[in-house]
Amino acid sequence: MTININLKRVVDDSYPIHIGPLPEITYEGKVAVLTNPKVAGLHLQTLLSRLKAKEVYIITIPDGEQYKNWESIEFVLERMFDHRLNRHSLLIAFGGGVIGDMGGFSASLYNRGIDFLQIPTTLLSQVDASVGGKTGINNRFGKNLIGAFHQPRAVYIDPAFLATLPxxxxxxxxxxxxxxxxxxxxxxxxxxxxxxxxxxxxxxxxxxxxxxxxxxxxxxxxxxxxxxxxxxxxxxxxxxxxxxxxxxxxxxxxxxxxxxxxxxxxxxxxxxxxxxxxxxxxxxxxxxxxxxxxxxxxxxxxxxxxxxxxxxxxxxxxxxxxxxxxxxxxxxxxxxxxxxxxxxxxxxxxx
Ligand SMILES: NC(=O)c1ccc[n+]([C@@H]2O[C@H](COP(=O)([O-])OP(=O)(O)OC[C@H]3O[C@@H](n4cnc5c(N)ncnc54)[C@H](O)[C@@H]3O)[C@@H](O)[C@H]2O)c1
Ligand SMILES: [Zn+2]
Structure with a gap:
């Protein structure tokens, strides 16, 4: 006997990509911002001055491709649980492609998937990594081998962040x-x-x-x-x-x-x-x-x-x-x- 489960669906994952000065971002629920110490030191104040949300939590992971791994994801998810984020919470990935890929992946996993925004701060992440919904991490078998397609709700590209880029x-x-x-x-x-x-x-x-x-x-x-x-x-x-x-x-x-x-x-x-x-x-x-x-x-x-x-x-x-x-x-x-x-x-x- 065969039981079919019919799940044909039309999903609209469309989203806007804003290019220009970071506008005010308002959100009804809780927001977690994922970033690293370097980006936070340079630009977090700018982001926070534009962000209007019920509660905002900052989650920081060390800077570098070598931290794009399971351990960091686990750490990020734990902090999200600590802060009692729920399915209606929002994650903002604020940094280069490493943060973007890990932010997106964490958002795809938490409570089986919550919304997230990309606010890329490197040129590479502004033109490439933040767009298209590929998220993930590296492991010892190679780069980006673990991950998920999880499209952001929006991407905010502010070229002004690039002023500090080496x-x-x-x-x-x-x-x-x-x-x-x-x-x-x-x-x-x-x-x-x-x-x-x-x-x-x-x-x-x-x-x-x-x-x-x-x-x-x-x-x-x-x-x-x-x-x-x-x-x-x-x-x-x-x-x-x-x-x-x-x-x-x-x-x-x-x-x-x-x-x-x-x-x-x-x-x-x-x-x-x-x-x-x-x-x-x-x-x-x-x-x-x-x-x-x-x-x-x-x-x-x-x-x-x-x-x-x-x-x-x-x-x-x-x-x-x-x-x-x-x-x-x-x-x-x-x-x-x-x-x-x-x-x-x-x-x-x-x-
Ligand atoms: N998902 C995708 O479609 C996609 C596409 C391309 C690349 N990627 C991934 O992106 C990653 C590379 O991204 P990247 O080149 O942005 O590297 P990165 O995220 O490591 O950033 C490079 C360095 O610049 C720093 N930085 C970030 N913003 C800064 C700023 N405004 N001023 C000064 N320093 C700043 C970072 O802290 C880091 O030290 C790789 O892991 C790659 O796999 C993903
Ligand atoms: Zn590339």
């Missing part, structure tokens, strides 16, 4: 902006070639374009069945670099920059993209002092490491290769020799 962190965010442009938005890439993000209102415009681009992709493929995977451009290579250097040499966005250069080289090698377009992408990245090369010590080991990446199903490696600026191909049919030929060009090459 320049390397700025560059790392630019790498993800370039990623959005190369994968999906050729006119935006041309704009990036002609404008410096450190001048005038250019940054706010670039954030808007990057977010629009990502939002468009997420709307079409929230759970990454296809299209959204294109946003892993540069990441297949980048993740191996991050792993080999034990997350201590490059920031995530920096290894993505190198990864995009490598992906472009592979795209040129397979005849997909022209060398001229690859050079244009490199030139934009170079302007923000991003590293563009990585001395691969052992090509075979580097190649094998692709298979440990979770985005590579079983025995194939998925590469995101530009066909031209603004259009990419998701492929798992590049033959090993071609990939290794590209990798060998980086062998021993310093950045």
């Amino acid at each position: 320049s390397r962190e700025f560059g790392a965010g630019v790498a993800e902006i370039v990623k959005m442009a190369v994968t999906f938005n050729a006119p935006f890439f041309e704009w990036l070639e002609q404008n410096d993000l450190r001048e005038g209102d250019n940054l706010a415009y670039a954030i808007q374009k990057a977010v629009e681009t990502k939002a468009g992709v997420v709307e079409k493929d929230e759970k990454e069945h296809g299209l959204r995977a294109a946003l892993n451009y540069g990441h297949t290579f980048g993740h191996v670099i991050e792993n080999e250097t034990r997350y201590s040499t490059y920031l995530h966005g920096e290894s993505v920059a190198i990864g995009m250069v490598m992906a472009n080289d592979l795209a040129c090698e397979t005849g997909l993209m022209s060398r001229e377009e690859a050079a244009r992408i490199k030139a934009v990245l170079a302007r923000y002092d991003l590293p563009l090369s990585y001395p691969i010590g052992d090509v075979e080991r580097f190649y094998q490491a692709f298979f440990l990446d979770k985005k590579s199903a079983d025995s194939t490696v998925t590469f995101i290769l530009p066909k031209s600026i603004g259009s990419v191909e998701i492929t798992d049919t590049v033959d090993a020799n071609t990939v290794k030929k590209t990798l060998s060009k980086f062998a021993g090459r310093a950045s």
Whole structure:
């Protein structure tokens, strides 16, 4: 005998992404703000001055990717219980992508899921991590392997928070902006070639374009069945670099920059993209002092490491290769020799 349980439902998870000065946020219930000591020291007062809620609790976890783990989630959930948050309470993730990913994940777990807001304070989190509802943590098997899709109720992007961001962190965010442009938005890439993000209102415009681009992709493929995977451009290579250097040499966005250069080289090698377009992408990245090369010590080991990446199903490696600026191909049919030929060009090459 079979009993069917029919749960077909229409869920509206739409939400606004505000870009501009942080407006007043009012909330009827209890609010917990998740942040870290660095962000709190720099910007918590600003947030609290805009927040009108019944009760506000601050939950602080240590700063750093190494704390994006179960222990921190457990700690955050415990504090939420201490403060007697309920299903109608709100969590605000206030910080970079690490806080955003953990805030979202905690919100997805507490009482089987409560609402949360993203208030990203790094460029990378403003243009990428805060949008799209991917939340999660790392474990010893890899990065972001545990998590949930849990969309925020709203995202508040205030570029003013970026005034205190170190320049390397700025560059790392630019790498993800370039990623959005190369994968999906050729006119935006041309704009990036002609404008410096450190001048005038250019940054706010670039954030808007990057977010629009990502939002468009997420709307079409929230759970990454296809299209959204294109946003892993540069990441297949980048993740191996991050792993080999034990997350201590490059920031995530920096290894993505190198990864995009490598992906472009592979795209040129397979005849997909022209060398001229690859050079244009490199030139934009170079302007923000991003590293563009990585001395691969052992090509075979580097190649094998692709298979440990979770985005590579079983025995194939998925590469995101530009066909031209603004259009990419998701492929798992590049033959090993071609990939290794590209990798060998980086062998021993310093950045
Ligand atoms: N969910 C997604 O779709 C998605 C997408 C991309 C990246 N991510 C995740 O995001 C994380 C990386 O995010 P990140 O680059 O923001 O790193 P991060 O959160 O570690 O922030 C970088 C550093 O900047 C500090 N900081 C934050 N705001 C600041 C400010 N305004 N002024 C000065 N310092 C500030 C942080 O405390 C930290 O030391 C990774 O864990 C990655 O997996 C998630
Ligand atoms: Zn990334």
